[in-house]
Amino acid sequence: MTSDKTIEMRDGRGMREEQPAEVLDAVGTRSRRGRRILIGLLVTVLALVLAAAAAIYMLTESLGNNVSRVPDAFAGIPADARPAASSGKTFLLIGTDTRSSDPTTGTDAPAGVQAGSQRSDVIMLARVAADGSAAAVTSISRDSWVDIPGRGTNKINAAYAFGGAPLLIQTVESLTGVRVDHFGVIDFAGFQEMVDSVGGIDVRVAAATSNAGVDFHEGLNHLDGAQALAYVRQRYDLPGGDLDRAKRQQNALKALLTKAGDDLSHPVGVYNLVDATSRTVSVDDTLTNGGLRDLALEMKGLRPGGVTFTSAPVAGLGREGAQSVVYLDEQAGPRLWAAFRDGTMAQYVAAHPAEALSGAPH
Known part of the structure; x- marks a missing residue:
């Protein structure tokens, strides 16, 4: 119808x-x-x-809550003595030289362990560009003979033992003219766990060496956490001694960044690394969970190729009393630190290629 x-x-x-x-x-x-x-x-x-x-x-x-905070990392540093702030963020990253196999940093560290109870074995300044597209890492030899505010002249790694994070930050800022925005510390046990969390790292070695029962052959070596620890701790039988050890530490960090970048398409692998990092690294208490999220978002496009690795220029080696020390180059140093502050390290390395980390350090 x-x-x-x-x-x-x-x-x-x-x-x-x-x-x-x-x-x-x-x-x-x-x-x-x-x-x-x-x-x-x-x-x-x-x-x-x-x-x-x-x-x-x-x-x-949740992961941010896992991160142990170092209280009052900037306490007592005179405001008028600090360098001016610059674009980007600068981190002072250190590794402590405790020989304990038990954690002394991170959330698993016993409550009685003090942040400045050991000397710093690894000292690196890392600067991330404001847009997260590039970063620069510069090592300072732990034996560098420098002025430590209020303590006279000594090896730079003594500053952490004398006064914890605040004195080391003040010492590094006085030496470099670079303002430190955040502070991070990890121990040997934590480094080993981070390497194992990504399934090991690949590093190139210039010549065959061995340390702590681990043999490293010339060329590419795949290292698990324990082997990587032996790699970054070696200084004897290396031509440059402690200077070559600092380069190995950078090489291991670069390999870790490379492996993390390769795992970006594997969420489980990324989670394992971030989880291990959150439990083994201690950071200053001004770096909030929100700050960690912002930093992760800013750095999401950063790849290992966008990171330059250098070391503070050295004038020579010597002795102060019974101590073997490193004398920093007072002419070349300021030029490097100016480039570091200005975010022009890529141009600096292009002009000074010998100062960049080689593809296969000793």
Whole structure:
């Protein structure tokens, strides 16, 4: 049975045309149904996005809560003695020379362990560009003979033992003219766990050596955590001694960054590394969970190729009393630190290629 109801319409040429009401009702129903489906899809997509954002927030908040904080890392440093702030963020990263196989940094460290109870074995300044596209890492030899505020002249690694993070930060800022924004510390046990969390690292060695029962052959070596620890701790039988050890430490860090970059497409691998890092590294208490999230977002596009590795220029080696020391180059040093502050380390390394980390250090 058909309806006698029609509705007058005009076609695309302006001609009058009558259509049955049922046809128009069906068209309107399909149109409304289509809108409802589209709106439903948009709501579903929005819900998924919000759920993903909530999951990311909860995950980073949870991992951020794992990170041990070093209290009052900047306490007592005279404000008028500090260098001016610059774009980007600068971190003072150190590794302690405790020989304990048990953790002394991170959340697993006993409560009684004091942050400055050991000398610093690894001292690196790392600067990340404001847009996260590039970074620079410069090592300072632990035996560098420098002025330690209030303590006279001594090896730079003594500053951490004398006064913990604040005195080491003040010493490094006085030496370099670079303002330190954040501080991080890890021990040998933590480094070993980080390497194992990514399934080991690959490093190139210039010539065959051995240390702590581990043999390193010339060329590419795949190292697990224990082997990597033996690699970065070796200084004897290396031509440059402690200077070559600092280069090995940079080489291991570069290999770790490379492995982490390779794992970006594998969420489980990334999580394992971030989880290990959050439990083994201690950072200053001004670096909040939100700050960690912001830093991760800023650095998401950073790749190992965008990181330059250098060392503070050295004038020579010598002795002060019974101590073997490193004398820093007072002419070349300021040029490097100026480039570091200005974010022009890539240009600096291009002009001074001999100061860059080689692909296969000793």
